[in-house]
Amino acid sequence: MPRVWNFSAGPSMLPESVMRQAQSEFVDFEGEGMGIVEMSHRGATFTRVAQEAEGLLREIMGIPDNYRVLFEQGGGRGQFAAVPLNLLPEGGRADYFITGHWSRSAFKECAERYGEAVAHECTRKDAQGRVEVDYGAMQVSEGAAYAYCCLNETVNGVEMFSLPDTGAVPLIADISSDVLTRPMDVTRFGALIFGAQKNVAPAGLTITVVRDDLIGRARRYCPSVLDWAVLAKHGSMYNTPNTFAWYMAGLAFKWIRSIGGTEELARRNQEKAELLYGAIDGNPFYRTQVAEGSRSRVNCVFNLRDEALNADFLKEALAEGLSGLKGHKVLGGMRASIYNAMPIEGVRALVDFLGRYAGKHA
Amino acid sequence: MPRVWNFSAGPSMLPESVMRQAQSEFVDFEGEGMGIVEMSHRGATFTRVAQEAEGLLREIMGIPDNYRVLFEQGGGRGQFAAVPLNLLPEGGRADYFITGHWSRSAFKECAERYGEAVAHECTRKDAQGRVEVDYGAMQVSEGAAYAYCCLNETVNGVEMFSLPDTGAVPLIADISSDVLTRPMDVTRFGALIFGAQKNVAPAGLTITVVRDDLIGRARRYCPSVLDWAVLAKHGSMYNTPNTFAWYMAGLAFKWIRSIGGTEELARRNQEKAELLYGAIDGNPFYRTQVAEGSRSRVNCVFNLRDEALNADFLKEALAEGLSGLKGHKVLGGMRASIYNAMPIEGVRALVDFLGRYAGKHA
Numbered sequence: 001m002p003r004v005w006n007f008s009a010g011p012s013m014l015p016e017s018v019m020r021q022a023q024s025e026f027v028d029f030e031g032e033g034m035g036i037v038e039m040s041h042r043g044a045t046f047t048r049v050a051q052e053a054e055g056l057l058r059e060i061m062g063i064p065d066n067y068r069v070l071f072e073q074g075g076g077r078g079q080f081a082a083v084p085l086n087l088l089p090e091g092g093r094a095d096y097f098i099t100g101h102w103s104r105s106a107f108k109e110c111a112e113r114y115g116e117a118v119a120h121e122c123t124r125k126d127a128q129g130r131v132e133v134d135y136g137a138m139q140v141s142e143g144a145a146y147a148y149c150c151l152n153e154t155v156n157g158v159e160m161f162s163l164p165d166t167g168a169v170p171l172i173a174d175i176s177s178d179v180l181t182r183p184m185d186v187t188r189f190g191a192l193i194f195g196a197q198k199n200v201a202p203a204g205l206t207i208t209v210v211r212d213d214l215i216g217r218a219r220r221y222c223p224s225v226l227d228w229a230v231l232a233k234h235g236s237m238y239n240t241p242n243t244f245a246w247y248m249a250g251l252a253f254k255w256i257r258s259i260g261g262t263e264e265l266a267r268r269n270q271e272k273a274e275l276l277y278g279a280i281d282g283n284p285f286y287r288t289q290v291a292e293g294s295r296s297r298v299n300c301v302f303n304l305r306d307e308a309l310n311a312d313f314l315k316e317a318l319a320e321g322l323s324g325l326k327g328h329k330v331l332g333g334m335r336a337s338i339y340n341a342m343p344i345e346g347v348r349a350l351v352d353f354l355g356r357y358a359g360k361h362a
Numbered sequence: 363m364p365r366v367w368n369f370s371a372g373p374s375m376l377p378e379s380v381m382r383q384a385q386s387e388f389v390d391f392e393g394e395g396m397g398i399v400e401m402s403h404r405g406a407t408f409t410r411v412a413q414e415a416e417g418l419l420r421e422i423m424g425i426p427d428n429y430r431v432l433f434e435q436g437g438g439r440g441q442f443a444a445v446p447l448n449l450l451p452e453g454g455r456a457d458y459f460i461t462g463h464w465s466r467s468a469f470k471e472c473a474e475r476y477g478e479a480v481a482h483e484c485t486r487k488d489a490q491g492r493v494e495v496d497y498g499a500m501q502v503s504e505g506a507a508y509a510y511c512c513l514n515e516t517v518n519g520v521e522m523f524s525l526p527d528t529g530a531v532p533l534i535a536d537i538s539s540d541v542l543t544r545p546m547d548v549t550r551f552g553a554l555i556f557g558a559q560k561n562v563a564p565a566g567l568t569i570t571v572v573r574d575d576l577i578g579r580a581r582r583y584c585p586s587v588l589d590w591a592v593l594a595k596h597g598s599m600y601n602t603p604n605t606f607a608w609y610m611a612g613l614a615f616k617w618i619r620s621i622g623g624t625e626e627l628a629r630r631n632q633e634k635a636e637l638l639y640g641a642i643d644g645n646p647f648y649r650t651q652v653a654e655g656s657r658s659r660v661n662c663v664f665n666l667r668d669e670a671l672n673a674d675f676l677k678e679a680l681a682e683g684l685s686g687l688k689g690h691k692v693l694g695g696m697r698a699s700i701y702n703a704m705p706i707e708g709v710r711a712l713v714d715f716l717g718r719y720a721g722k723h724a
Contacts, residue, residue, distance in 0.1 A: 004395035008402045019389050019397055026385040033366035035381055037564035040370045073435035073566055074587045077601035081585030113583050197602055202399035204435055204566045204604030221475050223443030225436045239439035240559055242566030243373060
């Protein structure tokens, strides 16, 4: 079957050229007579692949020399523990700016297992009852060890387009779903964490970009595999890393550089988002509950006015090669994730379907 | 280039048929128009793939119903923390039976970060000065929460062929390198942990097989992603799992079943080990420092009598398509890892080379 348009929120579609390259060299990488998954992570070949991937990420993301890049495992969820384990002293306090499901999950992990976490509710309803980010609520508590936010909430379809001023308090951000979707000033953050399975690579790789001075503060009982100082000291090879995802991340970074980097991706993602939200706003058959200024460019959460049609809508969409449109169980409805690897053609196909489906059922 | 014989200790060679199947369906899995790495872990297709893999493992390993199988991330190193975090009460004590590098590493993680760990040195030298396992030293301390061992030490080339009697104290074993290499009575253990990258799948997947009654005791500050109760409750999908390695593990399990299961693998691994150790014992050009009864069937650690030839030996071997023979940095020398996926032909090629190389330099 031809490739479908895969709107899954993660794991997600990867660039087709990246997928085909990984396939072609899967059993015999660079003529070595074995696949990349079969190679020692300490051998010369994988060491080069790993270092190239880090170098490419530093280049396309603009990561300064005083930040370390750590290739880890355990997903965003693992980092929800790693952040307080590495940064929150016993008896300390951390601020969580809550804009949706994932920032709330990070808050809970800290509050239930590590100490005092202050939840700041940072969304509100606008005049039409739609969700919008409340940047004014992003205030730092006295003595906070860090402030935490999630720049793009995949479940809620809410994205932050400004950053709070946290002064000397390090700002830690989960950027799993918007990493590399636009230029980002890394120096505004103490640490950035992201699971790879949306914009970068297969699942099972988590990358932490952390400022040097924040490394080396972990609690005694922090597992070594989540201790940033241990990982930094061993070049992310304290334990055997997810070599395949690391390699594929490198392919994705190379692809990003080849098409013009994050500036070009920002342009493409903006164009895709405008096309899709335009189709939803312009058709009374659909609605979205997120206010204009807070809409995620990469996770478009929307509903059919007649929710009884949900199952039929998904079935018809799939029949046309539009896959993964079912919303997250927390919110229901629909969600179209249109990350970096989704071409405009896929969004056009979805928009076309939205129009025809509405026409048939209106 | 044709496939080489890859003697790497991990990541390691995988069965060629498994590699080729994964390659053939990499971009389009079962006609769905996307690769397995691009699919939602919660979708119907991956759910089936995941459940089939667990079912196959239960079948070929003989895992009883009162054990849970957890698919995790973070490697053996992650489990070195997870074991005390899940099983050692605050102020409790655990016994570590040390037979080499990995059991010692597990001991250190516990002792440095979680509490009282008792190190029992469980190797000794035989009359010829060679290392052998000292089963008599495997004694449980009073009030121990668990006893820990590593059934096969990949660095030292030492394998345990008997199990200590720990009475009511649960025996926890790291079986990363000998899992599925022979039949194993799961009921003798409280928990079994193994990284997948030697006998099962690409790196980045760790499997825990744990008895029900040992789940639910985690310390408050155990990260959720290492908390066996959280993982069990969510079917190993609390965080997004390493879907690709999970899928490839299923392919490997299917391959194992197809060739006759662990009994046939035990026969093959024994045959390979006898052939290789026979060649080393029979040639004064080489030596091994492990006593007969304690030799690992899957990691043959050996030395050239003339260590000055090491680099030349490795170069010549590689030129003949024999890769990954360099020993672990801790011990130096040579190591041939001959896990399940290494066919007897690969060992024959190595034995043939050993003879010719010795003949040329003797």
